[in-house]
Amino acid sequence: MSQPKRYTVTAALPYANGPVHIGHLAGAYIPADVFVRYQRARKRDVLFVCGSDEHGAAITLRAKKEGISPQAIIDKYHHLIKESFEAFGISFDIYHRTSDPLHHETSQEFFKNLSEKGVFVERESEQFYDESHQQFLADRYITGTCPKCRYEAAYGDQCEKCGSSLSPNDLLEPKSTLSGQTPVLKKTKHWYLPMNHYEEWLKWWIINEQKDSLKANVYGQCRSWLEQGLHERAMTRDLDWGVKVPLPNAEGKVLYVWLDAPIGYISATKAWAQSHQKNWQDYWKSPDTHLIHFIGKDNIVFHSIIFPIILKAHGEYILPKNVPANEFLNLEGNKISTSRNWAVWLHEYMQDFPNQNDVLRYVLMAIAPETKDSEFTWKDFQTRNNSELVATLGNFINRTVVLTNKYFEGYVPVRKDCTVLENKVLASIAEQKSKIESLLEHYKFREALYELMELARIGNKYLADTEPWKLFKQDPDLVKTILNVALQISANLAILMQPFLPQTAQKLAKMLQMESLMDWEKAGETEILKNPHCIGKEELLFSKIEDAAIEVQVQKLNATKHTSNTNLSASESVLKPVKTEVSFEQFTSMDIRIATVKEAQKVPKTQKLLRITLDLGLEERTVVSGIAEFFEPEQLVGKQVCYLANLAPRIIKGIASQGMILMAEDPQGQLYLLAPQIAIANGSLVG
């Protein structure tokens, strides 16, 4: 692999409607930061950009709910996120924001460029429109019943209950969240990116240029998408919060997130270049630059398919060299969830564990979901701190420094006769260094961290093998040699830990009085600390975390679990508001009856569908119902149900479905049959 002239490293833009949690850190920011710190240590030209993603319907929706302006929300979270990243030590060269005028200009220019090249297809389509508010409704502004899981507060783009992605037209009983009214369909024009035009090229690019460098999970995802075929996607939206579409006749339209957020990387670069007298184009248009995107797996398609298409369509830009995406981090057995408050928030961690940033960095690196989903537990956090950072790394440094101060008043003793053992140990320093380098170059952060710790283990073993505390009286010269070796290991640890544990590296450098000797190139050497050098007083690098501190965290989580559960059943945000009024006639026009299930069987090749035969008294009816996830066919047979008999028939999976079985659904999405309390005649009317 030839060395590029420079690196442009991006970390996913956090969405400015919530704080940052450990999942974000483990997925993108920590690995990116380690990579960047490492490249900087090697004196390579590397630019690390990030920023807040501040547009989109979710933010305006939330602003409306809370009765404040979108600006107030993004200001709050932008600053919270920015400051917690800074305090935590994620070393962005710039942390920008997409609400910045520079970003608006940049993305508009980009759009215009593509538009002038004729990349887009303009197309009119029918979209939901809220007449009382006189505006088109973004996907997020429409709620309705999820067609997949029947969750009643699903959004137009996604159902948060079952996670399926939707389009507004899929929703049953769509409602505008602005007015509560049923929206109407109205014509509107949008600009579409025909991604299918790029399919062949993309296949070629991914298979020929990326296959070997991409991680298996990323490559697999891409192939999965390519095999399913790419489609035309709208690049604009009807919304007033975002980057305005820079064309005439585009009133009330903004760029969709695909042409907004990733270009945020570019505008961040421009902003940085302006204040540093650099040319931003070097970082985006020069083929000797490597562009690397650090993201979580939810962003894979975005960064390895859509954004490359956009860059390619523009033509002047380089394409990402790698997209080292991590999988997901779970927390104490459950998925991390911002909305359910099931998370460890970065800013809260720093309050609860002051000056222990490196502990979290360490743990999240050690359990990073590099190849599969992984799990954070507080117990494991404690164990890793106590038995790895404290007992292995901190303790090795401590014993070395204590012994040096005790026997030699802090002066680095002279190394005299090295035995086979010393030579072997000294040689292993350079070995560890080159292992760490090679692993970091290949984005294997977890293993690189392991090899760093391995050096501390080598040190501990060396001290245990040589036992200098036993030898000092008989053979002080030998003790000098031993401690000299131990000190060289310590100095190397200080340098090599810089990308991983920056705070600790500084602390250790100070303790060893080697602040001026922290060059990465020096690592691997065995004479970093030379004889007249005097080290400082011992100081503990890490402190133990007691059970009590862990208890507090676990209880905090359990508490949020309970409150969010009770909130879930009681809160209005989850229970659907009462629907708009209907007349008595409208109601009585529905023919609801009691029927008995005669047969039920799974519809082949489906996951959720049951084919059910109902005895309606006068006749039998066949219904296809999406309830297979909740009911076994056998357990339904013989049960009485409520049945909507005069619903227009519909063909589902080739079966004519006549009417619909009525179900109750609790806030968790669980379905329940409705039946009379005692069996009554089939065909009885419900009203």
Place this chain on the structure above:
RNA sequence: GGCGAGAUAGCUCAGCUGGUUAGAGCGCAGCACUCAUAAUGCUGAGGUCCGGGGUUCGAGUCCCCGUCUCGCUACCA
């Protein structure tokens, strides 16, 4: 149903293009040591490498079938 990623010691995970008795960390048991935040070092117990076929002189590693977990996707009135 289709596609992708996983399934390896009690726990968390490594095992690259197939090659001798399958590894690490943590945990556990025993021993050694006392410079060190009862820290460290050594030794040990522990695995039908999800199951079943196949290719091969040889498979955790490749192929086929199946089971389970996670993600995407389809059917959902």
